[in-house]
Amino acid sequence: MLDTTSHLTEDQLSAHLDGQLPETETVLAATHLDACVTCRSAFSELQSTVGLLRALPELRPPRSFQVGAPPASVWSRLMQWDLGVRGLAAAAAALFVVMVSGDLHLLTSTSAPGALPAPTALSGAVAPRSAAAPARFSLTPSPVPTSGPAITAATPPAAAPPAPAQPAAAPPAAESARSQPAGDTAQIRAAESKATKDAATSASDPLGSIRSGTVLAGVSALGLGALAIVRARRRI
Amino acid sequence: MQQPGQSDDAAILERARAGDADAFNALVRAHERPMYSLAYRLLGNADDAADAIQDAFVNAFRALRQFRGEEVRPWLFRIAVRCCYDQLRRRKRRREDSLEQTSGDDHWDPPSAPGEGPESNALRTETARAIQQALMELPIEHRTMVILCDVQGLSYEEAAEAASIELGTVKSRLSRARARLRDMLRARGELPSGSERLAET
Numbered sequence: 001m002l003d004t005t006s007h008l009t010e011d012q013l014s015a016h017l018d019g020q021l022p023e024t025e026t027v028l029a030a031t032h033l034d035a036c037v038t039c040r041s042a043f044s045e046l047q048s049t050v051g052l053l054r055a056l057p058e059l060r061p062p063r064s065f066q067v068g069a070p071p072a073s074v075w076s077r078l079m080q081w082d083l084g085v086r087g088l089a090a091a092a093a094a095l096f097v098v099m100v101s102g103d104l105h106l107l108t109s110t111s112a113p114g115a116l117p118a119p120t121a122l123s124g125a126v127a128p129r130s131a132a133a134p135a136r137f138s139l140t141p142s143p144v145p146t147s148g149p150a151i152t153a154a155t156p157p158a159a160a161p162p163a164p165a166q167p168a169a170a171p172p173a174a175e176s177a178r179s180q181p182a183g184d185t186a187q188i189r190a191a192e193s194k195a196t197k198d199a200a201t202s203a204s205d206p207l208g209s210i211r212s213g214t215v216l217a218g219v220s221a222l223g224l225g226a227l228a229i230v231r232a233r234r235r236i
Numbered sequence: 237m238q239q240p241g242q243s244d245d246a247a248i249l250e251r252a253r254a255g256d257a258d259a260f261n262a263l264v265r266a267h268e269r270p271m272y273s274l275a276y277r278l279l280g281n282a283d284d285a286a287d288a289i290q291d292a293f294v295n296a297f298r299a300l301r302q303f304r305g306e307e308v309r310p311w312l313f314r315i316a317v318r319c320c321y322d323q324l325r326r327r328k329r330r331r332e333d334s335l336e337q338t339s340g341d342d343h344w345d346p347p348s349a350p351g352e353g354p355e356s357n358a359l360r361t362e363t364a365r366a367i368q369q370a371l372m373e374l375p376i377e378h379r380t381m382v383i384l385c386d387v388q389g390l391s392y393e394e395a396a397e398a399a400s401i402e403l404g405t406v407k408s409r410l411s412r413a414r415a416r417l418r419d420m421l422r423a424r425g426e427l428p429s430g431s432e433r434l435a436e437t
Contacts (some may be wrong), residue, residue: 014411018385020392042418048427049418050368053386055359061272062286065293066261 006040009034013046245308253300260300263308266292270309270388271316277383279319279327280372288323292316310390313398317380324376364427370420378413385410 008016008029015021016029033040239401245266251259271292275285291316305311359367371379384395385406396406420428 009413011408011411014414015407018392020407045418047420047425049414049421052359052363052421052426054279054389056364056367056387058269059273059276061268062282063291064264064292065268066264067257067273067293068298096407159333169421212405231341 007036008043013039014042017043017046017050246306249303249306249308253303259299263312267309267312268293271312274313274316274383274388275320275323277368277371277387278317278379279323279378280301281367284323284327285320288319291322292319295319307394309395310397313384313388313390313394314400317384317400319400321376366421366424366426367417369423370417371419374413374416378409378416379404381409382413382417386414 012021012025012029016026019026021029033043248259248262248266252263260373267313268289271289271352272285275288275292279285279288292312295318296312296315299315303311303337327334371383380399381395384390384398390398392403392406392410395410396403399406401409
């Protein structure tokens, strides 16, 4: 119980400020504050202090803390990372071309030794990028297809159109990314755009040794197919 | 204090509990700023705060299936406070390992301009820095209380849950922290002078 003649304690001032004193004590505290300049001054300063604390700005995190969820969110991240899209596009195109030309060569009984390095380059290109999941921790809940979470921090500007040389090549990138084993944590931890850049460079080399007509036909067909699949997924 | 988006949490929470990572990420997006702010105010530098909150969200994700409450924020703050304390301990160990001589665990970096939101205009930058500096001089338990209750606006009950302490302890720590801060801010000229105050009243 409060004595109206003695000064209010810090606990009482603090609780009074929050309206946390019992009803009778609140009345007594108010009466005392009216009469006592010392306590009124202390209380007023306390109010100012709390007011300043409440006015402190909320801070923006330097990075987003969203958890990676492969494979559901891989596609959305790829869409935002131009470099990744280009790298994967080149790799996917290379793989497709190898497959197509391999078939053609089987039919025509000719060999294409120049195309062989492509699959190697592809596995190098896709593995680090499927790890686009930012987390140092790999969390693999049941994948739910929705439009993936937006990356807020540390994300380069929205993806520019794919390189002019490969107009329909971006969508196949997603195809090949999805075809990777989803929960391969070793790969997931290796998210480095540098690796992608290197891989993209090496992946585009074999393209030069393939006949251009086959490249265009293959890439266009795969691009259309992947676009259809991606749209279907978005509607889910 | 009811935060915007709090009511949406329940539905998202249900989906997140079922293992929907996108739903969990929606929770992350809704709470990462207050979580990070809490950690920054407690730890005083951006790297430690980001590491602590990264840990906190990972821990929250793992604990999600066991969480049966309805209010997400106090639960997340509780995890965040624990992770911040862990981060402080790690920092102390690092410092002891490197034989670095500093005063306590309270070194701090002012928030860099890009780290602050547009609402940073709400308070003069120098005042905000003076307050942060004063906060860092409080014992960590007192700092925690004043940040939870006054900066983040938690009720006494929520703060008790977030800091895993009794309600009575919240009140006493809060009042001591406020009194100490008031004295420090007065000494730094950040509070209205006595005559200004009397003129107002």
